Amino acid sequence: MADLATDLGRIKLKNPVMTASGTFGYGAEYHKFYDIAELGAVVVKGIAPFPSHGNPTPRVAETACGMLNAIGLQGPGIDRFLHDEHYLPFLRTTGATVIVNIWGRTIGDYAEVARRLEADKEGIAALEINISCPNVKAGGIAFGTDKNLAAEVVSAVREATTLPLITKLSPNVSRIGEFAAAVEAAGSDMISLINTLTGMAIDIEKMRFKLANRTGGLSGPAVKPVAVRMVYEAAQAVKVPVIGMGGIATGADAVEFLLAGARAVAVGTATFGDPYAPLKVIRGINDYLDRHGIGAVSEIIGKVK
Amino acid sequence: MADLATDLGRIKLKNPVMTASGTFGYGAEYHKFYDIAELGAVVVKGIAPFPSHGNPTPRVAETACGMLNAIGLQGPGIDRFLHDEHYLPFLRTTGATVIVNIWGRTIGDYAEVARRLEADKEGIAALEINISCPNVKAGGIAFGTDKNLAAEVVSAVREATTLPLITKLSPNVSRIGEFAAAVEAAGSDMISLINTLTGMAIDIEKMRFKLANRTGGLSGPAVKPVAVRMVYEAAQAVKVPVIGMGGIATGADAVEFLLAGARAVAVGTATFGDPYAPLKVIRGINDYLDRHGIGAVSEIIGKVK
Amino acid sequence: MESGMIISNVGLVGDYFKVTFYAPEICATARPGHFVHMKIARADDLILRRPFSICNISPSSGELEVIYKVVGAGTRVLSTLREGEVCDLLGPLGKPFGRPAPDEFPVAIAGGYGSAALYMLTREAKCGGAALLGARTREDILLADAYRTAGFEVAVATDDGSEGHMGLVTDLVDDVLLRHHDKKLRFYACGPTPMLMAVCRLMLDRGYPDAEVSLDHLMCCGVGACFACVVKIKADNPDGYYYARTCSEGPVFKVKDVYLEK
């Protein structure tokens, strides 16, 4: 059994495997299958200062080795998240390491939700700032594809909370290293990537878009090569820890990201195909290390250069 | 039998199906399988003013529903292309509609190869300017992710030739519509997209990059949703014809691009799996039109808005 | 999660197939309206599971039946799988239909595969019931004989009139109301969304707000985590609705709760 503990600066994880925001609900859904405290961290679906319906349906479409989603950040809003028994109060009972993904339509929204979480931060290990959701018109992707706006969001959240901050980057840019450096400079303690690539699918028989929102975010094994490349480039560009995701379904996939420089990884779309995927990824990393006679996961991080 | 003729402004094609540069050699390789003059157009592998070795090996890696390549534009150079019997002289004998893909390391290289082709243009229907190859260090991707450089390349080639110009855009950008508009303004008669998304794969057992070049270009069904979205956005942004590609393997895939606004399509990676793929795509488009009682392919172009 | 080993996989009528799994754990608790979320073996390029209603179970032998129509890539691969191959099954999932009380007379209103989704009701009905089966044409009618064998009376509607009433299956409801006016009727429906919306309106109109419909919606996780599968359900907020997850809050909803677009 190798040492899987991971050091993300201000937070330490028992193992490097987290869940990707939006693919693991608020934890309760999968706690029925297994003890979610076994995971490195549970990242919940994006929380805004307000409740939100999300987009009209259809919201998902399967694609070759991937899927498009345009859920549009349906969510309970910060009030219910803090006080309704299904959300944070439940998560506190599990003992899981909880990371809260946050979003807003304006920079003020981001700051507000961060302030509210700061005021009630028991059981919260970190915040993940989603500046990269392609499915919300106001905000979202605009922040994620403009370096200055991205940095402004991070600065505003930085002022609103003392919690460790992860900034989640959009892959829909030419030079990811520059975005990583910009949010590091603005005070982000970590960087996570990739969010989804903007895509589209058309139903040729019905002659209409498959998603009501027209475009959606591409995720799953199809995007893994893009994700590994961006994680590698980001890790070269910054000193803060990088969390890698995009198409991870197996321990081998996760090892690829770790070798490329990620200090932790997240499992997203794969959980839809197999609820146990995050646990299997933990086991797979351990098996790989054992097979290679490597004592600790930290030894392989960034090993391929 | 529907009318498949396609109007690309200064050129007309008998059907909308071309081959994607770099995936069809110089035509001869597949002329052994069938008459390549049956295709809408044959786009040859990139030609530079100089011969070039290309990258070290390994040059390809398979990925989920896709592949990475870093061939690095191995090629005979303009002299042999014009005079060696395997290249242009051969293509002239087939009666195929030939489009020559061009590249260089400097803007001057692009202009030079265009000038040489202008001087010997018999049997050449158009030039496709590759400003988007991610596998060549000097030039290539840098041109493709900088609007001003992209426009400069197009202007320089525009001055060097009277042949119709197609500019092939890189998908590794945030706002593809702006690039489409920029090269249209610089004098491009058409736009083609997408070239490959930059990606990476790591062999975890050998702990090294799968490609000698580290990064490569992702193509195949995995990228289709990104390609359809970009073709849609480009078609909204410009008046000139748009040629769509990225993951097309069947008639249904091609129809998706046509509905999104492409006036023609190209088949790339799919040809590796099935040499007859371009012909099957032509047949598939025809079957779709017949089944829907549509008389001409032109009627479905851009129909989904 | 259970590894469902295929015991048999055979063509029925038209594009319909029946696959039987050995899945004793799911059989042990499955009820009418439950579904299984299936990872189709061999279909490695399809990353999502597919939801299918449980059509029948045999808790003693551990056999679980699904009737499916070949409509796309996943069901096409499913139809090529053979005895001995294994599909991973999540289930039973969803909120099932309410159990008919001993004095209630269940009426199943089915369109297409809905006939399979409702069939398990025959196991819970104490003294018969009625099945109203709609289909495009005669060959697409599923399980009519099985319903009869289970003690249900059967009425059929086809779009082309090739069997039974020519028209919509909802047209058959009033006749049931008339003939069984002496019974305590309880309605259940499953089928294509437009049909179910018509059922909602009809049931509200005829005074059966507690009638239940099983809504078929694109699914992804199947367990309430992704918000892909939502439908509009009435809510006490300015918009009058919220998006409920069919996989975990449904797929069965009462018609009085379904938010109907104007």
Added chain:
Amino acid sequence: MESGMIISNVGLVGDYFKVTFYAPEICATARPGHFVHMKIARADDLILRRPFSICNISPSSGELEVIYKVVGAGTRVLSTLREGEVCDLLGPLGKPFGRPAPDEFPVAIAGGYGSAALYMLTREAKCGGAALLGARTREDILLADAYRTAGFEVAVATDDGSEGHMGLVTDLVDDVLLRHHDKKLRFYACGPTPMLMAVCRLMLDRGYPDAEVSLDHLMCCGVGACFACVVKIKADNPDGYYYARTCSEGPVFKVKDVYLEK
């Protein structure tokens, strides 16, 4: 392009399998050193074909044999395919080995699956030959008996010494040179790249520049269109080499033409 219907697909030793296709067109013209480029049925997430040497053919019955080792995703799926399933085959592809003249004594130097790739030479040898078979361990030795039955003498080298010489297969060459010094020897080799590079050096040293090696390289199109499969071949240019396509200009090259890195 031919639809190869699987006649049988059986495990041999270790991770090796033998698949037999009905593929009469390819059989009609296949020669030693040719390969088929195979689209593995059911592996829908793998978009590329896989190259395999043709191990044996029976032109009269149209049967074509490939011996393959399970090493990755494609070969794993291949090993699960059953009789009656169909893999699309492109072939015969590549430039085959030179035919041994009636007075030549062919010597096959094989590592791993190379034994299968060279086996067809036994069909073209008029009066015997020699097969030098290298493997990691005893169980990995392929086709030793088949070579003997075909009239070839066989010598074996294993890394662990579990059979024959303990060491490299190239160590066996000098013994052949000694024992058959009276014959006109013609060398053929196939196996892992490091072994083939050793063969190149040895053959040049022993004065056999026309010895032929079949180079195994990652392939993509298989027909010369993509430039994925290249190896360095000597050329009259400042660099001393150019990248030749193993699929169409090879996979068989003469050792004197292979550009050896310092």
